[in-house]
Amino acid sequence: MLKVKDDVSADLPLTYVGKMTQQQLEKHLWDAADILRGKIDSADFKHYIFGLLFFKRLCDVWEEEYEERLKLYQDAQLASDPEEHRFHIPPGAFWNDIRKHSTNIGEHLNAAFRAIEDANTRLRGVFQDVDFNNKERFPDATLELLLQHFSKHRLRNCDVEADILGDAYEYLISKFADDAGKKGGEFYTPKMVTRLIVSCLQPDEGMTIYDPTCGSGGMLLEAVNYLKRQGKNPKSLQLYAQEMNLNTWAICEMNLFLHDIDDAFILRGDTLRQPKHLVAEGSKVLRTFDRVLANPPFSLKNWGDEAWKNGDQFSRDTYGCPPKSYGDLAFVQHMIASLNQTGKLGVILPHGILFRGGTEAKIRQGILQDDLIEAVIGLAPNLFYGTGIPACVLIINKQKEAKRRGKVLFVNGAEEMVEGKNQNTLSEANVGRLAKAFLAFADEEIASTQAVIDQTRKVKQGLLQQLFTRNKYNKVEDTYNITKYSLHFLDEVAQRVTGHTPNRKKPEYWDGEIKWVSLQDSAALDRVYIYKTAAEISEEGIRNSSAVKHPKGTVVLSRDAGVGKSAIMTDEMAVSQHFIGWICGSELNNHYLYYWLQHMKPVFERIAIGNTIKTIGMPFFKSLKIPVPPMEIQVQIANTLLSQDQQIFSAEEELEQLSIIKRGLIQDLLRGLVRVGVTP
Structure with missing residues (x-):
């Protein structure tokens, strides 16, 4: 009462x-x-x-x-x-x-x-x-x-209570940001965007938290609230921040005091020109933190490049000096320099930092090469005060988990929003889905695709064993026992062919239109067909060497280096002396031969000799024997195994596309051409 x-x-x-x-x-x-x-x-x-x-x-x-x-x-x-x-x-x-x-x-x-x-x-x-x-x-x-x-x-x-008054104060901040329009973005980041970043960074008890452009302090408070929601002790956090605008700094201080937080270190000053959080007064070494998070001003002009272009005195320009008119990557580099060896950062940036060229491209490349970027989360448009341009959240991790190394996750959150009349917002459900996509890192689609590949490979290996070792081909109604068919020398049922390397000192022998299979093509083998080669030779090269053009459908096998790898030519091609081939006639199906060679690959690898480069001598192939069932059975065996390979290749192609999205290391992704969606 x-x-x-x-x-x-x-x-x-x-x-x-x-x-x-x-x-x-x-x-x-x-x-x-x-x-x-x-x-x-x-x-x-x-x-x-x-x-x-x-x-x-x-x-x-x-x-x-x-x-x-x-x-x-x-x-x-x-x-x-x-x-x-x-x-x-x-x-x-x-x-x-x-x-x-x-x-x-x-x-x-x-x-x-x-x-x-x-x-x-x-x-x-x-x-x-x-x-x-x-x-x-x-x-x-x-x-x-x-x-x-x-x-x-x-x-x-x-x-x-302090929390109620503090929340009311934050409500007032958001209302003033609405009133201020464009200027509202200078001191306020929408609360649910802040929650998304903190959810991805997962601060824990005893950690140091730093915001180099803290505005009204919303990100620091969200870190505190995150621990409260986890049932942990928020008082154990050590909060640090810097803010250039005096009025905004005062708002932040009041905000923290009203939330009953007295021990935060909120300093005033220009973070890029005069960082305040140093290991000691007068030092040029930045203090480092467990978590760094920020919403710096987008594409800040005159950000202080004059202090960086000849070498930043605080050693933050590891990857280069950003252009005068775009300070985004200066803030990112400051934040990276402010991370300890196990630290993580989350920062809101305009999409432009993903594809702008010049020095920004070099800075991006350096950060990627050091494998620091863990994720890029694309955000819905019109979430921020004062700008409708697309933005993203960049997550950087100094100590990635093993499964995330060499990869960058791209999450497309463009549709994750609640539409508003003047400004869009994120709901708790939106934030939950985006954070879950980041924290899980591999969605169900990738997991199921990899499972298909693994299972199909097992089926294929089982069939190879069943068909060529157990000597059975099982169909619904019939069982064929290959052992009842006689073994033939491979040379009796197929024409063995070899190859040669034209004189490399004769440029006219090279860069023609005849595909030439060499050891450079090793990675293209064992995928049923070979479509293209790393090098091509000319007709003159064929005429003036022992190289020979072999017809489409010839089965080739590497007897050197990548011993036992094989493929079927899809065009007329020549081969180097490191390969042997067979042209199949009426008695032997080339796909059946290919899969029999695949089955024999462990044998080829075992008998290859040589200290530096393993090789198989020609006498072995002259004495090589193969079971030759009727052509109908050969085709049935080949088709059974080919269907398994087609499933594997299709799934691998799908997985590669998903992996490209996840890694984000291809320029097309950096230009924003491919994104992974988030589904409810």
Whole structure:
């Protein structure tokens, strides 16, 4: 039940005390802004409303602490001792002291603010840019209305818990960002975007958290809230940040104080020109952290390239100096330099950093080569204040898990949003799906595709064993026993052919139109067919060497280096002396021969000799025998195995496309041409 505070002077308006709901508090604070609407620019509301709110909270909590200690100690002097209070309020600087004045209210407010700053080192600068002593902007009548409004509710801890007041303060920040439009992006990042980044970074107890462009402090607070949701101790976090804008820095400080966070290190200054978090005062070595997260200004111009182009004194230009008009990758490099050896970072960036050329391309290449980028999460359009351009979240990890090394995950969140009239937002479901895609790293599609490949390979190997070792070919109704068919020398049922290398000193023998199979093509073998070769020779090269053109359908096998690898020619081709081939006639099907050679590959590998390059001598092939069933059975065996290979190749191609999306190491991906979707 609400009751009237009994210690208010009779000439002051009544103050209602008692628990306030989140909604009541939010409305109360927003109504205060309405008093100033039309009198000053909406972009400036926040400094004055936040200043008065913070002042009122400080005074009310001091009174609460005083009453508790007076009851405990029964000593007014001891109860008012500065050591007994979170923040000290000097005599004459209380809220009720200001309420006693009806003229020059702004002057008295300013004096109270300065007195509180002087009495509390931790609050130095918090009220610095809040100036109520301008009667054209703040006549006494306007200030009287504001003070009357804030006096309606008491803001002690027993009335408004720190989390509720802090959340209401963040609500006010978001409302002011709405009002400020483009300028709102300078101090506020939408809460659910911040939650997405923190969910991906997964901060834990005892970690150091750093935001180099902290704005109003939302990312630091989300790290705190993340631990609360996990049932862990948020007080164990060590929070660090830097902010260049004085007003925004003050908002951040108040935001943290109102959330009952006193021990954060929020420093003022230009992060790129004068980073403040160093290992020691005067040092040129950056302090490093467990988690770094930020929403720096997009494509900042005149960001400080003059201090980088001849070598950054803080050694942050490892990958190069970004162009003068785009500071995005300067912030990224600062954040990388601020990570410890096991650290992770998450940063919001415009899509342009994925594909812009010049020095930015070189910087990207260096970061990729060092295998630091873990993921790029594309975001829906129009989520941020002041810009509708597409943005993404870049996740960097100094210590990737083994399964993620050499890979970059691309997540397409372009459709993950709740559409709004003026601005889109992310819901908890949107954030959950995007974070899950990152944390899982491999979706069900990839897992199922790999499972298909593995299972089909097992089936194929089983068939090879069944057909050529157990000597059975099982069909639904028939069983063929290959052992009942006689063995033939391979040379009796197929024409053996060899090859040669034309003189390499004769350029006219090369770069013709005849495909020439050599050891360079080893990777293209064992996939049933060979379609193209690394080198081609000319007709003149054929005429003036022992090289021979072999017809389409010839089965070739490597007898050197990649011993036992084979393939079927899809065109007329020649081969080098490292290969042997067979042209099949009416007695032997070339696909049957290919799969029989695949079955024999372990034998070929076992008998190959040589210390440096393994090879199989020609006499072995002259004595090689093969079972030759009727052509119908040969075709059935070949088709059975070919169907397995086709399934494997199709699945491998699908997996490669998915892997390309996951790795993101191809230029096309960096240009944003391919994305992986997120499904509910």
